Structure formats: structure tokens, C-alpha cells
Amino acid sequence: MTALLACSGLTKRFGGLVALDGLDFAVAQGETIGLVGPNGSGKTTFFNVLTGLYSPTSGAASLDAVDIFGKSPQSIGRAGVARTFQRCRLMLDQTVFDNIALGVLRAKPLGLLSTLFRRGRLRADLDATIARAHQLACRFNPQLGAALFRPAGDLTMIDRRRVEICRALIANPRLLLLDEPSAGMTPDETRRLMDDLLAFREEAPHLAVVLVEHEMDVIRRVSDRCVVLNFGRKIFEGLFDAMIEDREVQTAYLGSGQ
Amino acid sequence: MRSTNLDAAIATGAPPQARSLPGTAAAILVPLAAFGALAGLLQVHEQWETGLLVLAFLAALVLLDRSRAGRSLAEACRTQSGIASTSAVLAALALLWTFREDHYSLLMVATVALYAVAGVGLNIQMAFGGIANFAAAAFFSIGAYTAAVLAGHTGLPHLLVLAAGGVVSALIGVVMLLPVLRTRGHYVALVTIAFGVLLRTLLEVNDTFGGPQGMKIPGFAPFGSDFGDVATIAGFDVSFYLPYALAAAALFALAFLAGRMLERSWVGIAMDAVRTDEIAASAFGLSPARWKATAFLTGNVLIGVAGALYGMMNGFVNPNGAGFGESLIMLSIIVLGGLGNFWGAIVAGAVIIILPEKLQSIQEYRLLIFAVVVIAILRFRPGGILPRPLRTLGRQQGGAS
Amino acid sequence: MDMGILAQHLFNGLMLGMVYAMIAVGFSLFFGVLDVIKFSHGDVVSVGAFAALGGASAIGLLVDMPGLSLLFGLLAAIAVGGLAGVVIGGTLVLPLRNAPPVNVLLVTLMAGTILREAIRLGVPNGGNPKPFPVLLPQWQITAGSFSIGFDSVLILIAGIGIILATHLLITRTRIGLAIRAVAQDVDVARLAGIDFRRTVLGTFALGSALASVAGLMLGLYYREVNFSMGLVLGVIGFAAAVVGGLGSLLGPILGGFLFAFVQTLVTIVLPTASAYKDVVAFGVVIALIGLFPTGLIAERSSERV
Incomplete structure (x- = not known):
């Protein structure tokens, strides 16, 4: 092996x-x-x-x-390599989606100009990522998938862990x-x-x-x-x-x- | 009715569909009412009228925040932000046209708009990047000084002068990048405070840029003709401050749009991540230095551009404008307005800039009152007058697509 | 340069350094126990100076005993300044300690504005500089071209004594132990039976009293006090504390003397350009923070992952 x-x-x-x-x-x-x-x-x-x-x-x-x-x-x-943390490290004031998206952010186009002037591409990319995050979250808990645009701070402890795991998994x-x-x-x-x-x-x-x-x-x-x-x-x-x-x-x- | 909508949306995982007719009406009316209140504030002369307006403003604020109806009004403006923004733009234009001959009111409005442009920049630095910039006025003045040098001594087209104001402000910001990036929180605050004091003192004791008297700046003439010479538009007599107010409003619209686009993108998420938790952000491959630098320099560009136009509107710039007190006012505006909420900068700007002008009889106490009001808001409403809403993305955006 | 003038500058620098250090220590103490910056601290210096002026003048009206006036001035400065610190700490800083740091910074800046405006509006003719009464013996000590007032020497010695006493208080007494325990770990300190609120308020009282006495000393030294004197002193004290290392005791003292040293050096080396002394001093501050991001005497800081 x-x-x-x-x-x-x-x-x-x-x-x-x-x-x-x-x-x-x-x-x-x-x-x-x-x-x-x-x-x-x-x-x-x-x-x-x-x-x-x-x-x-x-x-x-x-x-x-x-x-x-x-x-x-x-x-x-x-x-x-992706990871979770011992002490929950979520952005509690941000949405669940923001937290999960952090997992794939480094692979996204992050230039200022492309962000300002290529909105069509950005929007399509966002929608695709939202769908992927939704799918991942639902796999663990359908309610979590529905709460994608709720603040992470509103979640129960176990759902927070799930968000952390989704964040680690979304980048495959x-x-x-x-x-x-x-x-x-x-x-x-x-x-x-x-x-x-x-x-x-x-x-x-x-x-x-x-x-x-x-x-x-x-x-x-x-x-x-x-x-x-x-x-x-x-x-x-x-x-x-x-x-x-x-x-x-x-x-x-x-x-x-x- | 609305809440069942929302529950259904959550059950299906679809974004909330909030485009109800009353919601649309609210999204149109709330901005109209806000600008109506601003018009009222500009119009009043008597102290008691001003007092009444302030009370009405506070009451409206409490109602929006505490009552069910108020909360759904606010929610409607958020979910239909496209409609609300359009309504706000039209209301702003109507306001400017109403006051077209009133030098003083237009000057006030233009000042508020330009401070709000700087506020967008400061918000990008603080609310997104997490960098406490206590030298906003210094960078604002750098924009104005740049305009004084370039517009006064070169033939550079004035639109480029504005851009140069932003660029120079960002370039001087580069000097501070190392200490800003290597430190956090209070230490960054000190670096910027020290820079502000340093710059102001330097401008004062060094005569290259006019010393304590400062410099004269030619009026803004983007298309050949000086704004200061404008006396009529389409046959109507207007104040020469009208084109300035329009330009300032347009600049705010641009800054607002750019800031909003950055916020609702990967960039916005990246900045929030770096600000909230540098360690988690770097574990997921974001470079905190890159995003802090981006936030700081982008913010400085906006602050510098606003300062350049402000300088050209006033016709002069001096070291006083770069002082710590001025920076504090700019900072107070965005914190009071609500960190991360660009509209908040307009509301708080109106309160902090226009209100004291209307309360001349208590002129002596204005700093005291200013201080008490800021403390009260921060103590009892730490998110500011208009707290930053959650990020909406993709299909959620304005319910438009 | 003439040796006498040089010595004069150096003495002046020492004096300033001591005042800066006394102010900076407060910033550092507050940061230690609460992790906050209390920016009204600079204005507490002015409050102390004016309280001392009031106390001393009141006695001066009754009897002509400078010593008694000084004593009352000192007590008034400690009492009023300490009270101002405790009130601001208890009503604004403690309730906001979990708010974003910038909120605390802004709130305390505004509290400082209130103190400043209260002096300007509350003291008769408070907007103008006020003469400070002469309360110390006026003997001159002369050595060649160097001449110095005995009072100045006394002030310097007293200041150094106070700083040493503060150091002993923090390191050797039960109160100091409580302050250090809270600074180390609030939860553990609470478990050990330390009253958190009382310790924090006590720290505010101590730090603010120090700043107030610094205000009194400035009044005695320059024979003049001014309602806005605290603003720039606050910025300098904060700078000194950060450069030295927030949370430590030695750091801010070092930072205070360093700041004064740079200012004095510019005055001596570039007498024609002494107006640049603050420009250079703040430039040095920015450079030092770039080089030592957590201060010369590093703050304990390692985050658990």
C-alpha cells in the first residue's frame, strides 16, 4: 500500500x-x-x-x-490537506455559507478588477458554489442546508461542527x-x-x-x-x-x- | 404572512421570496422618508424645529428597530435593495434640485456625501479588513494636497487629478504597510494615530506645502469649465455648489457600488475571514497580509479621491484638516452609522455634520453634545444606527435574478 | 553647544520622560487587566492638573502656606483624577469590554472629550491657559552656565519616587498581586477568590491617580495649565506604552523616557528645526512598532489553535 x-x-x-x-x-x-x-x-x-x-x-x-x-x-x-479545529473556529457573525465558502476561497478568482468587472462569471460561480455547499450541508442535516444564509452563531454545537467539516470538505x-x-x-x-x-x-x-x-x-x-x-x-x-x-x-x- | 414565506423558503432551501407588493412599497418609501427628513433638516431655521426633527428621527429609529412593522420595513429594504437604492437615488436628485439655489445647504449635502465616500473607504478598511484607521483625515488631506499641487501647478485633466488624489493617498499608505501588517488591534490604531499627528505637524512646520496657511486649490473643472462658474443649468438659476453636490453624490454612488460589489464577492468573504480569524483563514490558504493590505490601500484610494474633490470644492486645504480630531469625526461617522453599512455613513454624516450647524445657540456645547451622543449610541446600540446586514449572495441578491 | 544649555535640555528631557512614563504606566495597567485602551487617560492628566489648581488655590485663599496648599492640591488631584478614572472605567469601559476594541477606543476618546469640555466650560475662563501657583521653594542651583530651580529637582525626584513606589506596589503587595493575577488570567484569578470588578476599578483608580499627579507636576514645572494639555499627552503616553510593550510595567516607563529622549535629541542636534521634534518622535514610534510589533518588552501572546 x-x-x-x-x-x-x-x-x-x-x-x-x-x-x-x-x-x-x-x-x-x-x-x-x-x-x-x-x-x-x-x-x-x-x-x-x-x-x-x-x-x-x-x-x-x-x-x-x-x-x-x-x-x-x-x-x-x-x-x-484540509482540517477542522479543536476549538470551533467559525465566523459566528457571518452566514453559514460564508463559513463553508472559506474552504474553497483560495481556488477562486480573487482579483479586485475581475471582482468588479466580471460580475456575470462571479454570479455563476457563486450560484454553483452555493449549490455545492447546500448539497454538502444537506448531507449532514437538511435543516443546515436550509440555514445557509443564517448566521453561524445561531447554530447548535453539532451543526457548527458540521459546518466546519463542510468547510474542510468543500475543496475536495x-x-x-x-x-x-x-x-x-x-x-x-x-x-x-x-x-x-x-x-x-x-x-x-x-x-x-x-x-x-x-x-x-x-x-x-x-x-x-x-x-x-x-x-x-x-x-x-x-x-x-x-x-x-x-x-x-x-x-x-x-x-x-x- | 411574511414569516410563513420565510419558513417555507427555509424548508425548501430556496432563497426567501420577499417580493410582495407592500414590501416593494416599503422599499420605495423608506428612502424617500429618509431624504425627506434630510430636506427638513436643511430647511429648518428655528431651534425648536430642529429639536422636533431630532426627536422624530430618534422615534423613527426606535420604531424601525423595536416594532414588528418597523422590522419588516427594514427587512423589505434589505431584500429589495435594488428598488430601495433606485428610490434613494431619485430622492437624492429631487433633494438637490429642490435646494438648487441654496449655497449653504448644497455645501452641507456635498460635504456629507464626500465624507460618506471616505466612509466607504474607511468601512472597507475597518469593517472588512479590520484595520482601525485613526488617520482617515490625514489621508483625506493628502488627497486635497495632491489636488492642490496637480490642479494648481500642472495641466493634468481634473478627473485624473481626482484619481491621483487616491493613488497618492494609497502610495503614502504603502509606507505604513509594514507596521500595519505586522501588528493588530490597538497597535494598528497607534500606528495610524502616530502617522496622523506626524503628518499634520510636518505640514505645519514645513513650508513646502504652504505651512500652517496651507494651499489654494483651483475649482473642479472636469470638462474644461470650472464648476465655480456654473450659474445656470437648463435655464434655471443654480448655485455653483449644485454641480459639486451632484459630483459628490455621483462619487458616492460609484464608491457605494464598488464597495457593495466587493462585499458581495469572494473578496468580501476573504476579508471577513481574515478579520474574524486570521489563523483559520490562513489554514484555508488565505494570506492575511494580502487582504489587510488590499483593504487598507483600497480604502485609502477612496478616502484620497474624496479628499481631492473636497479640496477643490473648498478652494483650499490646510494642516488643520489632517488633525486627529477630524479623523475622529470620520471614524465616528462610520461607527455611528454602523460599521460595514454604507448607507449608515450618510445618515450619521448628516447627524454629525449638519445637525451642529443647525444648533448654533448651543454652539459652545457642541463638542460636549457630540461626545455624549456618540457614547450613548455606542453604549446602547453597538452596531450603530444601521447595523451591517448579513451578506446576501447569488440568487439571493436583491431577488433580481 | 553650550554645556549649560545642553544640561538644561537633558534635564527637561528627563522631566518630560518621567511625566510620559507616569501616563504610559496607566495605559499599560488598564490594558493588562482588561485588554482595553482607555483613551480618556490623557484628559485625566488635565483633570488632575485643574483639580490640583483648585485645591491649592482654595487653601491659598484661606492661609498663606504653600506647603499646605501643595498637600491639598495633591490630595485633590489624586481624589478627583482617581474618581474620574473609576467612573469612566466602571460606567463605560467595563460594560463594553466584550465589544469590538474600536468601540471602546471611541467611547473613551469621547469620554475624554467630555472631561476636556467640562474643564473648558466649567472652570471660569477655562478656555484659556491658567497660571499655576508657585508652591515650592524658589532656590536656584547654579553650576557654571547651568542653572536649575530647586523645585524642578524636587519634582523630578518625587516623580521617580512615585514610579518606584508603583513598581513596588505592583510587585510586592497584595493589591499588586491581585492586579497581576487578573492580568494573567481573569478566570483563574476569580477562582482564586479575587474580586474582579474591585481589582479592575482599583487599577483604574491607581493608573488615573498617577496621571493626575503627572498633571500636577506639569503645572508645578511649567507654572501653567491648559484644558487641552491632556490630548497630546494621551497620544504620547499611549505611544510610549505601546512601543515599550502594553501590559508590562517596565515597558511603558522605558517607552516614556525613549520618547522624551528622541524629542530632546532633535532639539539638541537640530536646534533650528526643533519644530520637527514631534515629527521625528512619532516617526520613530512607527518604525519601532514595525520592528517590534508587540513592543520592546514583548507582551505575552501566543494563541492556542
Whole structure:
């Protein structure tokens, strides 16, 4: 199986703190990886480095043989990586559509002159994107599709998460990074969101997903493989059942016990 | 009736269809009423009349905001913005024609319109780009000084002089780009405040541009003949301020249109995204620096053009106009009007520029009253008189297509 | 240049730097606890100066004791200035702290306008500069061509003392601890039992009292006060605080002296072009912010993603 995303020796230092320590990580096309680890183990840092928000200290990373190591968020996004955030990062005063559209904005004509003088093309483009956003939103929740021009701040927590996922999906990414989608949601909402994801998974079989999550139930249901981080290092890689039996993983989560 | 419409629309996912007859009537009447009120304000002489008008204005505002009928009026103007804008343009033309011989009223209206043009620029900077520009008056004056130099000392056609006012204002803005882009929030505010104070002091102590006395500026003569010499139009006696007021209104219409088009496009979404959350925006491939720079420079172009025409209308420019106090007035206008709402700049401009002129007897207290009014509005209506509406896009646009 | 005049300039620069620093510290303190800029702060300087003038003049009418007048002037400045700060902070800044920053900036600018206009309209003949009474001994200290009033030296020493005392207050006392705790993390401070509102208002009182005393000092030094003196001092104080680093204590002090230093340097190096001193000083401010976007003494700022 050839890897879609391949990282080797990925390291990120903040001064003296080593947040990512020589991480090797690979995801194949269509694979879902559950990324777990205690708080501060480097999961979000990994996402931030992968998406170019932080510049890595050393190592290598490529997406389908395209080098994305230390590249700008723009070019990494173009290469096909999209993400959601742990803390909901929506523009709450803007409409749902504005938020979803952010996902495809970099591919749009953004010149001032073309914006002012090519209104026909712009309008057609807008309509097409609205239709696409509507379709995506409806897939998760028909009511969300109808609320496309409502402020995102009016939505429930789970719908906000859905908007974030729509925003990540609208650009047809090849790798989707989900940063704790269940944060701040009730178990029931979490379950519904998982159903959404599984359903979506079937429609987009080639999409690779890395899911950071604390809810083991979610990880068990959704992921093909699990990776465990601790202190920025990979301490486990394998199937879910093997993971929960692993001594080192248990120690990392429960403390050394001595 | 309307709300069932909306619910049905939401259920089907189609944009709301709000083109009802009463809605259309509202979209026509609200702008007419607003310009009628402006005409009334220009017309009144007695203090008590002005007071009554202010009370009526406040009452209308409360009704529009708090009553059901008022809210649906406002909603009608939003959903049928094409009709409302047309009505506003016709009402504005009627107003100007009514006051065609009245120097003073026309000067006031032209001033409000030009401040509103600058307001569109300032809105692009602040409401879209999130850059707090506390030196708007400085860039406005740069436009006027550019006009003074180019119109006074070269044979450049005056339409190009206006454009040059915008370009020079943007170019000088480029100097400030580095600190503006590298900083956020309060720090940007300080950079612009410092720039404003610096520019004003420099113009004052340096004699190249006339020192404290400033410079004379020739009248605006876009097609060969000076606006100042116009005395009749189509056989009617008119004030020479009429062509200025018309030009200012036309400039506002252009700025309004351009600003609206930018807002309702990918560019508008990009600017909102960068302003609201730089990190999310860059994670999705937008460059915050690019959009902040675009907002800042585009805004400066509009502010500079407005300043150039304002200078030519007044016939002179001096360093006082570039001061911090003036910048504050411009900023107050757009914040009071409602950040991101271009019509708001006209309404607030009328309140801030014309009203004090009509309250001469309390001239001594005008700054005090101005301050109290600004505080009251910001405290109790933080979105301004006309808060920015949600973005409507595509088929939603004006219900036109 | 003549050494005496040079020394005179330097002394003047020190004095200005101290006044700027006292004002800038307030900006920084307010920003620390509330993340807001309270722009009426400059006008609190004028309020302090006029309160001191009123207090001192009132005593002066009763008895001819400059020391007592000064004491009352000082108390009046602290009380009235502190009160102005607390009232503006409590009624305008605290309720708006979640509003967009520009709203707070504008509201406090307008509050400053109200203070300024209140002085202009409320004080008899308030629109004109007012002479400030002589309250300190008038001995001259002369060294060669350098001659300086003993009163000026006293003011400088007092100012430095006040700045040091503020530093100790913030770093060594319980009140200071509360202020620093709120500045670090409001929620944690609340959990630790710190009364948020009282701490914030206390900070406003402290910062405003500092600015008021700076106003009194300016009155004593220049022997004249003016209703609009606070406006430009506010801009300079804000500039000094930002350049030094908002939220820190040392930063604004550094920034204040730096601003005065640049002004003085221009006056000394280009005596014919001393009118350009503000142009250069604000130019330096813009350049420094471009180079050090979060101030010389960097503000804690890292956003969690």
C-alpha cells in the first residue's frame, strides 16, 4: 500500500520544549487513522505542522510525493490537506455559507478588477458554489442546508461542527484532519456526528482521514488503525484492540502507577 | 404572512421570496422618508424645529428597530435593495434640485456625501479588513494636497487629478504597510494615530506645502469649465455648489457600488475571514497580509479621491484638516452609522455634520453634545444606527435574478 | 553647544520622560487587566492638573502656606483624577469590554472629550491657559552656565519616587498581586477568590491617580495649565506604552523616557528645526512598532489553535 501522507522524523521544538519528536507517520488513501494520546502529547501540534501553521524544526513530509514539509498553509491546502479545529473556529457573525465558502476561497478568482468587472462569471460561480455547499450541508442535516444564509452563531454545537467539516470538505481534499470533533458535545451529539462521518466515508472512499479524539468509542467505530502519541513520540501503532491492551499506552494514559 | 414565506423558503432551501407588493412599497418609501427628513433638516431655521426633527428621527429609529412593522420595513429594504437604492437615488436628485439655489445647504449635502465616500473607504478598511484607521483625515488631506499641487501647478485633466488624489493617498499608505501588517488591534490604531499627528505637524512646520496657511486649490473643472462658474443649468438659476453636490453624490454612488460589489464577492468573504480569524483563514490558504493590505490601500484610494474633490470644492486645504480630531469625526461617522453599512455613513454624516450647524445657540456645547451622543449610541446600540446586514449572495441578491 | 544649555535640555528631557512614563504606566495597567485602551487617560492628566489648581488655590485663599496648599492640591488631584478614572472605567469601559476594541477606543476618546469640555466650560475662563501657583521653594542651583530651580529637582525626584513606589506596589503587595493575577488570567484569578470588578476599578483608580499627579507636576514645572494639555499627552503616553510593550510595567516607563529622549535629541542636534521634534518622535514610534510589533518588552501572546 503506498502512502498518501508520509512523514518521517518530523520534529517541532518550541525553545527547549520538544513538542514533536522524530515522528514517522503514514496514511494510505481511503484510510482512517485514530490519533490518540494524553493532553499535550503533540496531536494538535502535529496538525499545525502538517497544515503549515507552525514551521517544523526538522524531518520530512510529503503528500502523494509532493513535498509539503515547511510549506505555507496556502500551498499545503492546494496540495489537498484540509482540517477542522479543536476549538470551533467559525465566523459566528457571518452566514453559514460564508463559513463553508472559506474552504474553497483560495481556488477562486480573487482579483479586485475581475471582482468588479466580471460580475456575470462571479454570479455563476457563486450560484454553483452555493449549490455545492447546500448539497454538502444537506448531507449532514437538511435543516443546515436550509440555514445557509443564517448566521453561524445561531447554530447548535453539532451543526457548527458540521459546518466546519463542510468547510474542510468543500475543496475536495485528499486528506482530512479532524481535531477532536466531539469536544464540547453530548454523547448523543457525538454519536450523530460519527454516523454522519461514517456515511460520508462511504461516499468518498478515497479520502484519507486522521482523527484526533479522546472518546475511545469514536476511535473504535471510525478508525482503521490507531496511532498513540506521548511527549511528541509515537508509542504505538496498530489496531484498536491491540492498542487498549498495550502496556505502554496504558501507562501513558493512567500514569506510571508507581 | 411574511414569516410563513420565510419558513417555507427555509424548508425548501430556496432563497426567501420577499417580493410582495407592500414590501416593494416599503422599499420605495423608506428612502424617500429618509431624504425627506434630510430636506427638513436643511430647511429648518428655528431651534425648536430642529429639536422636533431630532426627536422624530430618534422615534423613527426606535420604531424601525423595536416594532414588528418597523422590522419588516427594514427587512423589505434589505431584500429589495435594488428598488430601495433606485428610490434613494431619485430622492437624492429631487433633494438637490429642490435646494438648487441654496449655497449653504448644497455645501452641507456635498460635504456629507464626500465624507460618506471616505466612509466607504474607511468601512472597507475597518469593517472588512479590520484595520482601525485613526488617520482617515490625514489621508483625506493628502488627497486635497495632491489636488492642490496637480490642479494648481500642472495641466493634468481634473478627473485624473481626482484619481491621483487616491493613488497618492494609497502610495503614502504603502509606507505604513509594514507596521500595519505586522501588528493588530490597538497597535494598528497607534500606528495610524502616530502617522496622523506626524503628518499634520510636518505640514505645519514645513513650508513646502504652504505651512500652517496651507494651499489654494483651483475649482473642479472636469470638462474644461470650472464648476465655480456654473450659474445656470437648463435655464434655471443654480448655485455653483449644485454641480459639486451632484459630483459628490455621483462619487458616492460609484464608491457605494464598488464597495457593495466587493462585499458581495469572494473578496468580501476573504476579508471577513481574515478579520474574524486570521489563523483559520490562513489554514484555508488565505494570506492575511494580502487582504489587510488590499483593504487598507483600497480604502485609502477612496478616502484620497474624496479628499481631492473636497479640496477643490473648498478652494483650499490646510494642516488643520489632517488633525486627529477630524479623523475622529470620520471614524465616528462610520461607527455611528454602523460599521460595514454604507448607507449608515450618510445618515450619521448628516447627524454629525449638519445637525451642529443647525444648533448654533448651543454652539459652545457642541463638542460636549457630540461626545455624549456618540457614547450613548455606542453604549446602547453597538452596531450603530444601521447595523451591517448579513451578506446576501447569488440568487439571493436583491431577488433580481 | 553650550554645556549649560545642553544640561538644561537633558534635564527637561528627563522631566518630560518621567511625566510620559507616569501616563504610559496607566495605559499599560488598564490594558493588562482588561485588554482595553482607555483613551480618556490623557484628559485625566488635565483633570488632575485643574483639580490640583483648585485645591491649592482654595487653601491659598484661606492661609498663606504653600506647603499646605501643595498637600491639598495633591490630595485633590489624586481624589478627583482617581474618581474620574473609576467612573469612566466602571460606567463605560467595563460594560463594553466584550465589544469590538474600536468601540471602546471611541467611547473613551469621547469620554475624554467630555472631561476636556467640562474643564473648558466649567472652570471660569477655562478656555484659556491658567497660571499655576508657585508652591515650592524658589532656590536656584547654579553650576557654571547651568542653572536649575530647586523645585524642578524636587519634582523630578518625587516623580521617580512615585514610579518606584508603583513598581513596588505592583510587585510586592497584595493589591499588586491581585492586579497581576487578573492580568494573567481573569478566570483563574476569580477562582482564586479575587474580586474582579474591585481589582479592575482599583487599577483604574491607581493608573488615573498617577496621571493626575503627572498633571500636577506639569503645572508645578511649567507654572501653567491648559484644558487641552491632556490630548497630546494621551497620544504620547499611549505611544510610549505601546512601543515599550502594553501590559508590562517596565515597558511603558522605558517607552516614556525613549520618547522624551528622541524629542530632546532633535532639539539638541537640530536646534533650528526643533519644530520637527514631534515629527521625528512619532516617526520613530512607527518604525519601532514595525520592528517590534508587540513592543520592546514583548507582551505575552501566543494563541492556542
